[in-house]
Amino acid sequence: MAGLSILLVGGGAREHAIAWKLAQSDQVKEILVAPGNGGTAVAAKCQNLPVPAENVKLLTEVALSHGVDCAVVGPEAPLVGGLVDVLLQSGIPTLGPCQDAAVIEGSKAFAKMLMQKYEIPCARSATFESLQEARDYVDRHELPVVVKADGLAAGKGVIIATTRQEAGAALDLIMAQQAFGTAGDRVVIEECLVGTEVSLLAFTDGTTVVPMVPACDYKRVGDGDQGPNTGGMGCYSPPARVDAALISRVLETILLPTVRAMAAEGRPYRGVLYAGLMLTADGPKVLEFNARLGDPETQVILPRLATDLVDVIFAVSEGRLAGLDVRWQPQPAVGVVLASGGYPGSYEKGKTIRGLDQVDKDVIVFHAGTKLVDLVDCRTVTDGGRILTVVATGPTMDAARQKVYGNVSRVQFDGCHYRTDIALREVQS
Ligand code: AMP
């Protein structure tokens, strides 16, 4: 299989991490990244294509005209939009679920229906299409209560309300003001779970489920989990309390039952299944499913993957995952996200990023919202909210953490901010 050409859809740090991992495979000749970013513009074996990740038609044309051998779809929008179905119909093996399976992320109401029907542990909940009925329900519900827009809302459609007034305002925002568009045509209202949040992702070919190493991400913008939610400000792997016994428990009570349930519903699930979990006093419960690799989880998970990612892609798409030995490096990894001034609110773009050449050779810098403006001197500018994920591994979590922060401080751009407490709880406990 020498000389594979791969289409990689997306332009975040997750996709840069996927490209970085794919490029290490001797089987890979080129990676076409659509649209990519300033990092994938110069990464080994990579070529950016100026095609938006949401344009299913154009992406399929590009895949066919370049004669790609396989594809990986990173973000949720093209998965929910049916890109995988079209690529598979065109004969291109693709890592990612089909549209009718990606609904597990695309509709929280569907995910809750599935979990209730198949007794997969999750928060008690109810789904509403009527604003009045939803209001009546929250008026009776104990507080705090979690209000969720049904559809995709870029991670912003979940509001934890501690008063009835906040719950009513959340319903108004989602259903009356349609802040998230049609994603708010339905709402899921659920009990607030208490515990530690972890992400456990798995590869699945529809039958076999292979968990990845667990990770913890940091959603709030500021240290100590202060300030608004973001797309993710950092991540580490593994959280010590998620040991082999807990992973088996999640596999047996959540991941395998979910993949079997999807098959039973006539929606076979192949690709990556991401379980966002709360470790409660009653055991692990599902907060959400995503139909893809997480961001920033991928930036710390893939550096720990010892197996060739190309072998995983083909094993998943050909239903051979049971025969593949998926191995992981024992070394922990810590990733810190550098963001633009003002993010997650409004921010300016076009700030020159300095110090990228000062980073240690064994530290990885994954780009997200960056643009390469000068190929000769490799001048890169900011072009989004989250700019870079800097990742280090080490013999211990403490060593990985010290290494990453020692390097983060060498990279600068106007307005740059980052959390200083990523993985701190692991080294303090
Ligand atoms: P989701 O997109 O459903 O994962 O929700 C985003 C974030 O909201 C999660 O990562 C949790 O921090 C929080 N969250 C969601 N559902 C609940 C719940 N039932 N109880 C407590 N926190 C929740």
Ligand code: GLY
């Ligand atoms: N880290 C959360 C997500 O990828 O949705």
